[in-house]
Amino acid sequence: MDKFYVAATRSTPYIKFDPPANTFIISGESYPENAAMFYTPVFAWLTEFFDLPDPAPITFDLELIYFNSSSSKALMNLFTMLERLVVAGKDITVNWRYYADNDTALECGEEFMEDAPGLKINLVEVERPE
Amino acid sequence: MLTNLYDIYMQMLKDEMFFCFSGPVSQHVVEGIGATLKLKMEIEENDMNTIQKVFSIFVEQIHNIMNYSADRLSHDKKGGDLGIGIFIVGTQNGSFYVRCGNKIYNDKLFIIKDQVDELRTLGPDELKALYRERRKNPPPEGSRGAGLGFIEMARKSSRPIEIDFTPVDEALSFLSITVFI
Numbered sequence: 001m002d003k004f005y006v007a008a009t010r011s012t013p014y015i016k017f018d019p020p021a022n023t024f025i026i027s028g029e030s031y032p033e034n035a036a037m038f039y040t041p042v043f044a045w046l047t048e049f050f051d052l053p054d055p056a057p058i059t060f061d062l063e064l065i066y067f068n069s070s071s072s073k074a075l076m077n078l079f080t081m082l083e084r085l086v087v088a089g090k091d092i093t094v095n096w097r098y099y100a101d102n103d104t105a106l107e108c109g110e111e112f113m114e115d116a117p118g119l120k121i122n123l124v125e126v127e128r129p130e
Numbered sequence: 131m132l133t134n135l136y137d138i139y140m141q142m143l144k145d146e147m148f149f150c151f152s153g154p155v156s157q158h159v160v161e162g163i164g165a166t167l168k169l170k171m172e173i174e175e176n177d178m179n180t181i182q183k184v185f186s187i188f189v190e191q192i193h194n195i196m197n198y199s200a201d202r203l204s205h206d207k208k209g210g211d212l213g214i215g216i217f218i219v220g221t222q223n224g225s226f227y228v229r230c231g232n233k234i235y236n237d238k239l240f241i242i243k244d245q246v247d248e249l250r251t252l253g254p255d256e257l258k259a260l261y262r263e264r265r266k267n268p269p270p271e272g273s274r275g276a277g278l279g280f281i282e283m284a285r286k287s288s289r290p291i292e293i294d295f296t297p298v299d300e301a302l303s304f305l306s307i308t309v310f311i
Contacts, residue, residue, distance in 0.1 A: 010161040031164075031189045033157045033196065033293065038171045067190050069278035101178045106188075114260055 001052065004045040012038055014062065017045060019055065027063040027097075035070035042074075042092045043081070050085055057091035063098075063126065064105065072108070079116035086118055099128040147220035154203050155195050155214035164188060167219060183311045184226050187199045190229040191218060191307065192278040198233035198242075200302055222310075225288060231306040239295060240301050245268070245280055246307070250290040257285045283309050 002021065008014035015092035033040040049055070060082070067075065083094050096109035106123065113121045142150060149167060151159065164185060171181045177182030215232030234242070251259065261281045286292055292308040 009166065011157060031160070031193075033160075033193070066185065068186070068193065069282040070193075072282075073265055073278060080266070102182070103179055104182050111258075111262060115266065 001049060004042070006042075011129075015042060017049070019049065019058075021034065022056065022059060024058060024060040025063075027061070030071035030074075031066065031068035032063060032071070035068070035074050039074040039077075043077070046078075046081065049108040054090065055090065058093070060092070060094045062094060062096055064108075065099070066104075067108075075112065076115065079112055079119055079121075083116045087122075092119065094119060095124045096121050097124045097126045100125050101128065108118045145220065146222060147218045149219035150217070152216040154214050155192055155199075156210075156212055160189060160192050160196075163192075174261050180226065180311060184228065186286055187228045187283050187309045187311060188217075188219065190283050191228050193310065194279060195230055195232045197239060198234055200235050200238075201233045226311040227308055228311070229306065229308040230241075231304060233302050234295075234296060234305045236303055239290070239305055242280070242305065243293060243295070246293045249280055249284040252284070254285070257281060261285060287311060305310060 003019075004015065004017040006012070006015040008028045011029060011033075012033045013026050013030050014024045017026075020048055030038075062075075064071075064075075079094070082094065086092050096112065098105035098109060104126075109121065109123050113123075132174075142148075149163070149172070150195065151163060167188060168181055170183060195211040195215035195217070198299045199215045201214035203214065204210065213232065215230060217228065217230040219226065219228050221227070239279075253300055261278060264278055264281060280291065287309045289310050292310075294306040295303045297303050
């Protein structure tokens, strides 16, 4: 299956899904004009990928500095999707990476943990790049 | 006769409005002005959480103009569909605020007014619970986003969202939303 890659823009995140490298990254800012439309191909790729037999354990690295309310909805849909897959027996971990001075990002990570209790979400504090 | 621009400029300075835009809004406006707004607040050494709240409320407000303004510039061939409106960012008694205005159809106005009136009565924990419940469920009918924007703003604001409207004609009103950070 082809890798999934989207370059970052000012209002949309960098996305790279590369299964052989176990790389599943979404990072940057997310406030597109239409978040539902922006994330549709992301969900299409993931749906196809998870239909493949027995993928290895997977780790998502999410590092979102800012996302608007409709992107938050898309992220909740992602976590709900992953949670269902975990219940169905897949091995999936999410690292929610946030900068130490970004209280909002930490709080958002904590809320996603509460709202997708069946999914393993680690809160990972990272250094803000200079 | 054009109003003297210097008078407008001085009046805005006096009223501590440091950003103003009026016209058609595209995603370029959101990105460019948003980045400039952040930079200005960083140069003035505001704390990171205040900057993020102002930015976040700016994005929700301006996306509302793009999605719900009744005044539009559309072009099928060029794929453009721009909402027209006005927004101001300023300070009052040391608090930042983001204020947005646009024309809106009255049926839509009453839906927004009911929603804002309800949000005005809710405390932080209730807003959080409503946000999370709404986020897990499908968006309300007629919403072009996730239906979370006003709740998001209410959660980040330091006082209840202010809503004002002025009738324009039988079908339309001018809606103004002010959010203090």
